[in-house]
Amino acid sequence: MSEDTENAATTIDAASGALPTYLRIAEALTIDIGGGRLAPGEKLPPEREMARDKGVAVATLRKALKLLVERGLIERRQGSGNYVLGGATNIGTYALFRLELRGVGGGLPTARLLDIRKAKKPDDLPNIGRSFDVGIRMRRLRFLADIPVAVEEIWLDLRWHDDNGLNARTVSESLYRTYADRLGLHIREAEDVISAAPLPDWTPPELGLAPGSFAGFVERRAYDQHGMPCEASWTWFNPELAQYYSRVP
Template sequence: MTEPGALPAYLQISELLIRDIAAGRLAEGQRLPPERQMAADQGVSVVTLRKALAELERRDLLERRQGSGNTIRMGQDARGLYALFRLELLTGGGLPRAKLLDLAKTPKPEDIPDIGSKADFAWRIRRLRSLNAQPVAVEEIWLDGRFATDIRAEELSQSLYLYYRENLRLTVLRAEDRVGIGPMPGWVPADLGLPPGTPAGLVERRAWSQQNDPAEFSRTWFNTSHARYVARIS
């Protein structure tokens, strides 16, 4: 069954490959397996796989030659939809997925930084995050209410920033992350394998809109036995 808000299959595959390129799991000049083998490994048709590879070629990340196979290139456009999702598997990469745990319209709490003063409420979004189907983190996101008077859970995309851009006319211009350690929240599901109060990696993020105004604040608690925070400078 398709997950709610899931990206099309070809985009999931292209995003996975983009993250593997960024993590160094796929190197310049490396030849990919035959297309039929890759399609079988990903559980998709060859047509879908080729659509994913065409997306990489469009980004100058893949060289495709008839009869010679597909070879990785280190192009300039290695930023995928999950470019700002900084968690990776310990071995690198991993396709991010999200399971919505709770969506609430609520007054802004006093313990978060400024996310805008044009609305007296915020949207609180709690999600379980996975990499390659391995649960690795939970996140609590606070989005300023000025961007939407109504948000429906079934409409949320796996990529919130894509949802923001396409539905709320909000583009995250920049973000600031502060990484530390904090106790798992009381609402953490058993899927993560860490009970409430357990020390975990903690990422606190502030995000700004295309007008350079505060827009969002989030906390992400992650299981350091399965994932790590990675920021690359190029």
């Protein structure tokens, strides 16, 4: 891909962008509900048991569960426990269309931002807005349950960019949450095309596959809250470790 007119390149520290522990727990439970592994009406384990299994304080777990209540995904019944509601709202795109561990399912998705910069849009980039020839390009290494499984390149149309809202310090491993919190951008729809393609030359060694090796390939175009295309991404994943999962509510 063309590297012409690139500027504002930033190398990212490996620890940047990590979500707080309670948010990680909330995201993992949201994905389990969206993926059907936690069924509507199912009772969650006792809070102290869940906290022990996840290695966190009960207060941290309760903070995560409170977020799920606010999302309308669980119901807390006084004296009885926590029950899954399983509503389709507030589950999020990645809960319904995502990568998961092969043969196991699930796996908490996290990511390390490798690079973020303004760059000339490549010729093969789908339409994400034609007002600007330059977009915001991000490259990430993605993990499931702390296992490196994929690399991705994301392009965001410049009309949504704000240097103060989107930079190396503010982009979290939950990218769509960053969009919503920092830019007021809400991804409402996404289209995915699945195939195979060679890994890009910038693939880091942690993935365990050499650049040029064939891998699973997901091409995504996403739409904002106004129904306009705003983002496109290319994700290359190790098919021995991960598989693509989709679920229609």
